[in-house]
Amino acid sequence: MNVILAEHAGACYGVQRALDMAYEAAGRQGGVSTLGQLIHNPGAVAALEAQGVNVAASLDDVSGGTVIVRSHGVTPDVYESIAERGFDVVDATCPHVARAQKAAADLAGEGCRVIVVGEAGHPEVEGLRAYAERAGANVDVVPSPEDVPAGLQPPVGIVVQTTQRRENLEAVVEAVRAQGVEPIVKRTICSATTRRQDAAAKLAGQVDAMVVIGGRNSSNTTRLAEICAAGCARSFHIESADEIDPSWLEGCETVGVTAGASTPEDQISAVTARLEAL
DSSP states (O other), X not given: OEEEEOSSOSOOHHHHHHHHHHHHHTTOTTOEEEESOSSSOHHHHHHHHHTTEEEESSGGGOOSSEEEXXXXXXXXXXXXXXXXXXXXXXXXXXXXXXXXXXXXXXXXXXXXXXXXXXXXXXXXXHHHHHHHHHTTXXXXXXXXXXXXXXSOOSOEEEEEOTTSOHHHHHHXXXXXXXXXXXXXXXXXXXXXXXXXHHHHHHHHTTSSEEEEESOTTOHHHHHHHHHHHHHOSSEEEESSGGGOXXXXXXXXXXXXXEEOTTOOHHHHHHHHHHHXXX
C-alpha cells in the first residue's frame, strides 16, 4: 500500500511557536500553567504535562508562577486579571490570531456592527468577540450563512476565525449582501489553514482512503476531516497511530495522510510508519 503525505500538513508556525515557548518555560520556579489547553491536541498537551506544564481551567486554578496564554488567545479582561494577580506571563497567542483580534477591534472602531464568522464558544472566537465589544461594537457570532441575523443596517464589518473555510466566509458575505448591505470584510483566515485545506482536498481526490491526524477538539483538523470526507468516502479522523484499524484499508492501493495545524511532526511520523507497516 502506497502512503502519500499531503504537500502541506501538520503543525503551523503559530502552533510550533507556542510549543517551543511552553517547553522553554517548563520548570520555572513557582510552577507553570497554560490558561486552557495550549493547543487543541491531547497528545501534545499530555506531553507538556509530563514536563510540569499544567492546564488551568481559569486563573482561579493558578496558585502562582508563570501563566502561558494559549495559542488561541484570551480576552482583554484576562490579560488585566493576570497583571492584577502578579503572575509572570508568556504570551503564546498565534500572531495570526492577534491580527484577527486587532481587525475585530478596528471594525468596532469604525462604528461597525461586527459579525464574527466562526464557532460559538471556541476560545479564539470568544476572544474576537471580546475585542470587538471592548471597542464598543454590537457583535454577532455566525457559524454559517443561515445564522446571519435579519435586519442588518450598515456599517457592518466581518472578521473570521483563522481556521474557517474560505467557502463558509464567502457564503456569509453573500448572505449579508443579500440584505442590501456591503460589508467591510477582514479576511483573517490563516494562510497555513488554507494551504492545508487545499492540499487535503487535492490529495483526497487521488487516493483510495484518507487518514486525518489531529485532536477531535481541534477546529482546523475537523475542517480537514470534512474536506477529506467530501472528496474520499473512506476518510478517517484519528488522534494517534494506535487508533488505526487495518480493516479500514482493506483493498486500498493508496492511502493519503494529512494533519491539522495543531498536530506535531512526531504524531504524523508515528501514523505514517504504522500505515507503511500494514
